[in-house]
Structures are given as C-alpha cells and as structure tokens.
Amino acid sequence: MAPLSQQSGIRPDVPAADRSERLRSWNPADFPVPIGREEEWRFTPMSQLRDLLTEDASAVVGSGSVSVEVKAPSDVKVERVAHQGAQHDSRLGTVGVPAERVAALAFSATATATVLTVPQDTQLTEPIVVRAHGNGSAGADFGHVLLQVEALASAVVVLDHVGSATYADNLEIRVGDQGHLTVVSLLDWDVDAVHLSAHHIEVGRDARVVHVVVSLGGEVIRTTPEVTFAGPGGDIELLGLFFTDPNQHHEHRIFVDHSEPNCRSNVNYKGALIGEGAHSVWIGDVLIRAGAVGTETYEINRNLLLSDGPRADSVPNLEIETGDVASAGHASVTGRLDGDQLFYLMARGIPELEARRLVVTGFFAELRDRIGVAFVTERLTAALETELQRATSS
Amino acid sequence: MSVLTIKDLHVSVQTDDGARPILRGVDLTIASGQTHALMGPNGSGKSTLAYAIAGHPRYEVTSGSIVLDGDDILDMSIDERARAGLFLAMQYPVEVPGVSVTNFLRTAATAVRGEAPKVRLWVKEVRETMDRLSMDPAFAERNVNEGFSGGEKKRSELLQLELLRPKIAVLDEIDSGLDVDALKVVSEGINRVRESGDTGVMLITHYTRILRYVKPDQVHVFSGGRIVERGGAELAETLESQGYERYAGLDLASAGSN
Numbered sequence: 206m207a208p209l210s211q212q213s214g215i216r217p218d219v220p221a222a223d224r225s226e227r228l229r230s231w232n233p234a235d236f237p238v239p240i241g242r243e244e245e246w247r248f249t250p251m252s253q254l255r256d257l258l259t260e261d262a263s264a265v266v267g268s269g270s271v272s273v274e275v276k277a278p279s280d281v282k283v284e285r286v287a288h289q290g291a292q293h294d295s296r297l298g299t300v301g302v303p304a305e306r307v308a309a310l311a312f313s314a315t316a317t318a319t320v321l322t323v324p325q326d327t328q329l330t331e332p333i334v335v336r337a338h339g340n341g342s343a344g345a346d347f348g349h350v351l352l353q354v355e356a357l358a359s360a361v362v363v364l365d366h367v368g369s370a371t372y373a374d375n376l377e378i379r380v381g382d383q384g385h386l387t388v389v390s391l392l393d394w395d396v397d398a399v400h401l402s403a404h405h406i407e408v409g410r411d412a413r414v415v416h417v418v419v420s421l422g423g424e425v426i427r428t429t430p431e432v433t434f435a436g437p438g439g440d441i442e443l444l445g446l447f448f449t450d451p452n453q454h455h456e457h458r459i460f461v462d463h464s465e466p467n468c469r470s471n472v473n474y475k476g477a478l479i480g481e482g483a484h485s486v487w488i489g490d491v492l493i494r495a496g497a498v499g500t501e502t503y504e505i506n507r508n509l510l511l512s513d514g515p516r517a518d519s520v521p522n523l524e525i526e527t528g529d530v531a532s533a534g535h536a537s538v539t540g541r542l543d544g545d546q547l548f549y550l551m552a553r554g555i556p557e558l559e560a561r562r563l564v565v566t567g568f569f570a571e572l573r574d575r576i577g578v579a580f581v582t583e584r585l586t587a588a589l590e591t592e593l594q595r596a597t598s599s
Numbered sequence: 600m601s602v603l604t605i606k607d608l609h610v611s612v613q614t615d616d617g618a619r620p621i622l623r624g625v626d627l628t629i630a631s632g633q634t635h636a637l638m639g640p641n642g643s644g645k646s647t648l649a650y651a652i653a654g655h656p657r658y659e660v661t662s663g664s665i666v667l668d669g670d671d672i673l674d675m676s677i678d679e680r681a682r683a684g685l686f687l688a689m690q691y692p693v694e695v696p697g698v699s700v701t702n703f704l705r706t707a708a709t710a711v712r713g714e715a716p717k718v719r720l721w722v723k724e725v726r727e728t729m730d731r732l733s734m735d736p737a738f739a740e741r742n743v744n745e746g747f748s749g750g751e752k753k754r755s756e757l758l759q760l761e762l763l764r765p766k767i768a769v770l771d772e773i774d775s776g777l778d779v780d781a782l783k784v785v786s787e788g789i790n791r792v793r794e795s796g797d798t799g800v801m802l803i804t805h806y807t808r809i810l811r812y813v814k815p816d817q818v819h820v821f822s823g824g825r826i827v828e829r830g831g832a833e834l835a836e837t838l839e840s841q842g843y844e845r846y847a848g849l850d851l852a853s854a855g856s857n
Contacts, residue, residue: 552677554711555707556678
C-alpha cells in the first residue's frame, strides 16, 4: 500500500524556492483551494474550472460522464482496478505525487483506474489506444492511467480525448531500463470541455521516451508533464503542438527534474493562436541537480500569432546546480506570420489563403514528422486542415 | 505576343520615417521574346522597380501605370499578377520552413496553370528541368530555400522560372553571388526560356559579366530612380570600361529636383 500523503514540510502559503521543493500530496485537503495568485495557477482562468475547485474535496464523486476504452495488442496486460482513496491498488501513485490540488483531487476521487503493462522485452507493432470519451460537461469526472513499459520493451501509446467533459486526471508513466515509449496525448475535445491533466513520467536507465501533447479543442486545457529519471542515460523528448482558437485556453507546464548523470531532455513546443481571447501558456522548468553531471538539455517554445487578439505566455526556466553539464539552453520565440514568406509564395501565383495554409502547416511540419505515429499524424493533419480553414475563412 | 508597358512610374518605399520616393518616372516596354538589361549602381532603384511590378506591399505606386496586354497590373493582388504571367526571380529568395520544394512547385504550377499538372508528366518535367540546371534530385525534398547556398537559391529561382513559363520574367540580380560555373548554368537556363520566344526577360544587374552569356536586345541605364540612357548590347560594353561614374551627375540632378 502506498502512503497516502507525503509532504515536504513546506507550508503551502510560502512560495517554494524552486520546483523541487513544492508541497506534494495525494490528499486534496493538504492544498488550499487555489485562487489564481499562486505561481502554479497564475495563468489559469480559475473562474472556468467549474466543479474541479470544489471546497469540500471529501464529498466529491466523479459524475461518470467520461468513459475510457482501451484498444491494445494482445501482448499488453490491461487491468481496470478499483480506486477509491485509501482502497487503491498499491501500484498507483508510485511514479509521481501530485503537486497541486486538482491533481490530488483527481487521485482521491477516481473510481476506477486503468493499468496498462507492456511486459519485459515485448516489442509492440501496433499502438495502444486509450480513448476518453466525454458525454457531457455538467458534473466533474476523474481518471487515472498507469502505463508501465517494462525493461527492454517498446510501445506506442495514444491517449485520445474527445467529446464534452469537465475532467481531471493523472497519468503515470514508468519506462523500465532500456525501454522505448512514444506516448501522445491528443486533446481533441469539444469546445466546452475543461481538462486538467497531470502527467508523471519516470524514465529508466538508458530508456528513451517521446512524449507528445497535441492541444486542439476544449475551453480550458491544461497539461502538466513532470519528468524524473530512475537511472543514468535516460533520454526524453517532450514535444507539443497546439492550435488555440478564440476564447480558448491551452496551458502546458513542463518540469524536467534531472537527478541522474548523463541524461538528455529536449523540449520543443509549437503553437499557433488566432483571435480574441485565444490564450496559450508554456512554462518550461528544467532543474539540473548536483548529481546530474553530463546532462544535455534544450527547450524551446515557438508561437505563431495568426491575427490580432491572442496572448501567448512563454516562460522558460533553467536551474543548474552542477558545474558539469554537457549542454543546457532554452529559447522562446513569439511572432506573427512572416510577410516575406507570404509574399514569396504569392509571387508564384499561390492565393493568399493557400499561402497562409502552407506557411502554418510548414511551421508544424518539423514536429508532426517527428511524432512518427501514422494514426496521430493523420488525425493531426486533418485537424490542422479544419483549424486552418476555420482560421482563414473568418 | 505579350507586352508589358510601364509608363511614368513613381514609387515610394515605406520606411520607419515614412514614405520615401525612389522611382521618379520610369518608362519601359518589354515584349515576349525580348531581353532587356536594366543596369545601374546600387541604390538606383532597380530592385524597387522589380518589387513594384510584383506588388510587394512595402512599395507604393504613387503615379504612373503598369499594364500587361491591356490589363492594369496595379489593380491586381500579388498572386493575381503572377497568374497573369509575371514572374520575379528574387535577389534574396525567402526560406519557407516545413514546405518542401516539391510541394511548393506543384502548388505554384497548379495556381499558375489553373489546374493541377498530371502527376506522371509533372514528375518527369521537374526532374528533367532540374537535371538541365545540374540540380541533385534530393534537392526537391528539401524545404524551400532553407539552408540553400547562394548558388542553390538562384538555381531554384531558375527552376521555378522554367516550370512556370511566365509572359514576362523580372530577374533581380540573378547573377549576384554566383561563381563562373553556376553563372553559366543559370545563363543557359535564361537562354532556354528566351529561345521559347514566349517570355520577355528583364535582367536586372549591377555587373556586365552575365551579359557575356545572355545577350540583351536593349540595355537601359538606371540612375536616381529613372532610366538615364538606353542603347543596344554595345552600351553594356561601354559601361564595363567606363563604369557608372558619368551618370553620377545625373543622379545628383534628379535628386536635387525632388
């Protein structure tokens, strides 16, 4: 049985000196209800979080509005385990501990968790698809997925999110030594969906992980990937694509905690924003601890503003506690569509709308091609096409 | 036969300090099959003329006209001008990340020709044209102008010129930054386009070197935003030996009158 609460002893109203010292707990009551001034929540539209901010966390029960379906090759062990507060499966909560109230609430209020295990040395040839389907945004619902890719195994996992929901969940990912995982969270919700998702990722010794977030739909979508390393030589690539429409909030908060030697992390998020009230947030926190010698890390966020009105907040943050890093860097670029690129294409007879479409598609192409999962690439291409048509016809 | 007629063209460029007049009354007529060399010192307004013809938004036509076969070009958007048969090979072609040369060429050809070219014929046409320009086939898979060398950019402009077959092609310093071998390849490309007889070429250049390979029908000397002298191919030879110095006075005179 995993411990239900694990606190660092820091009072929640005192700002933590860095990301690693924050209060962590599975019990929502350990966190005060946030008001939006906390560092963690300062960019999030708190008034739109509905029942996810309920005062009395102990009374919260999931509405059952989100159904989760798993399609997996037969090599994969798929379990649906009962999960209620102290009665949960001991494997749950072992990868990462929530650092904020909503993720803790999701942990305590989830009724059934999904555990997926790719056994040691198993090479999957087909992707695992976990499809969360929301049947309405009226009551809040909660979820939990534990994904274990054992040593020497390799897998591709797509977490597909569609429909309408008010949803908070935890995703725990453990990749064993020399394991390979590509995991894609495709957030293709209806326009009224609110989804707060805490990802906890543990990268094993010499393991390689590609983690992708694709934020397309929803009203408020917030994904917080946190990465730890369980041994030296781990490699994680954190990729993100988002297309943020008017009055849409897409937030990505990344924390990579380098504690092991000779690991590599590469963060690359790209977003296009259009219209009044479109708001994207990208926070890239990378911590290199004293023991993490030989670390190689780079993070970049690029945002493309397709009209007047959108706002893109982009905050890279690198903390280095060792003098022995291989390389470390970050960058953030937010700009408008390049007029010279449009001129060049149009001077070859290409109409303006088509030229804009080419430039924006090209902007995302580098990341799209790196995902390398046909199922996702096709969905992404189709979704971008729809977004661009909407964006250029308005 | 097509004719591009430029009459008394005045153009200002948008700068941070407001509009600055550059062209001060340009008259020029080019018919398909002809080659006109437009020569002049840096800053004389040659590139401004090229951009004004193509319709770059930074350049404002304050008076005068540009007409292609009776149609007023100035009423057209950038892409409409290209579809009407104008082509500008740029001095500094723009990088377009994530858009492959193949995709770009096919999209442009579809727009200019009014229908998508038949796949098999198109692939052959592109491959043969690239071959004539001594371009590696792998080039087609790269992103437009991204990481291209100076020579590769110019060949890529020539490739587009040959595939889009415009009525009038404006080549803005297509010879700049090329070594002799690349200059020959590019010149041969221009000559192929000329020999078709369907395209009129306006060759904008600072140097006379390219005119050894591409013989112009007419040479126009540009200075102070106007054409100050016209002549045949022999004028280029005079310029080669005497330079632009003797036009400097005219430069001052026209600048002073404004």
